[in-house]
Amino acid sequence: MDAHVIAVINQKGGxxxxxxxxxLAAGLARRGKTVVVDLDPQGSSRHWARMGxxxxxxxxxxxxxxxxxxxxxxxxxxxxxxxxxxxxSLENPASLQALRVCxxxxxxxxxxxxxxxxxxxxxxxxEEARKVNPDIKAYLVLNQMxxxxxxxxxxxxxxxxxxxxxLNANMRRRAAYRGAALEGTSVYQMGGHGAPAVExxxxxxxxxxxx
Numbered sequence: 001m002d003a004h005v006i007a008v009i010n011q012k013g014g015x016x017x018x019x020x021x022x023x024l025a026a027g028l029a030r031r032g033k034t035v036v037v038d039l040d041p042q043g044s045s046r047h048w049a050r051m052g053x054x055x056x057x058x059x060x061x062x063x064x065x066x067x068x069x070x071x072x073x074x075x076x077x078x079x080x081x082x083x084x085x086x087x088x089s090l091e092n093p094a095s096l097q098a099l100r101v102c103x104x105x106x107x108x109x110x111x112x113x114x115x116x117x118x119x120x121x122x123x124x125x126x127e128e129a130r131k132v133n134p135d136i137k138a139y140l141v142l143n144q145m146x147x148x149x150x151x152x153x154x155x156x157x158x159x160x161x162x163x164x165x166x167l168n169a170n171m172r173r174r175a176a177y178r179g180a181a182l183e184g185t186s187v188y189q190m191g192g193h194g195a196p197a198v199e200x201x202x203x204x205x206x207x208x209x210x211x
Contacts, residue, residue, distance in 0.1 A: 051184025
């Protein structure tokens with residue numbers, strides 16, 4: 001059986017793409033063998049995994065050259081989940097290929113219309129990818145939400161214009177996410193300090209793939 005492939009993608013840097021990819025993978029690894037495939041030439045997820053005093057709970061490896069879903073699955077025959085950490089650009093062919101092979105595309109965005117409008121090309125590319133990958137599901141993941149904050153009217157309008165559904169689960173602005181990146185670990189390894197962030201990741205996993 002093929003692995004379940006999740007692409008974490010945004011054409012704009014700074015939206016929390018690698019933060020979501022690495023912590024999501026740590027949560028999925030509790031359910032089955034998981035690998036992060038680092039498609040970003042900057043190697044952000046590989047650098048993250050090397051930073052820790054202890055090994056990161058998920059294998060992180062690069063993938064370059066020509067590839068497709070079959071190559072991904074052949075390289076990881078026992079893998080249950082593959083998380084693709086995509087480049088912060090749609091000009092990179094790896095980003096577009098990720099959309100063509102994934103089951104789910106997660107698009108982390110900051111809760112501001114400006115950040116969402118900066119990614120307006122993504123819905124077009126998702127529709128284009130559906131020509132070869134008709135079953136792809138895509139969701140916005142709001143990142144760095146403030147406690148008890150509601151989306152502004154401008155943000156709600158921007159979301160409607162974007163045309164991709166928003167997950168009910170989101171990620172708040174938390175020191176635990178920043179700490180995990182600095183320490184080369186995941187919020188799942190941070191004990192009580194990471195527990196609220198873990199709840200957010202678990203809600204995302206449940207909503208996206210029902211696990």
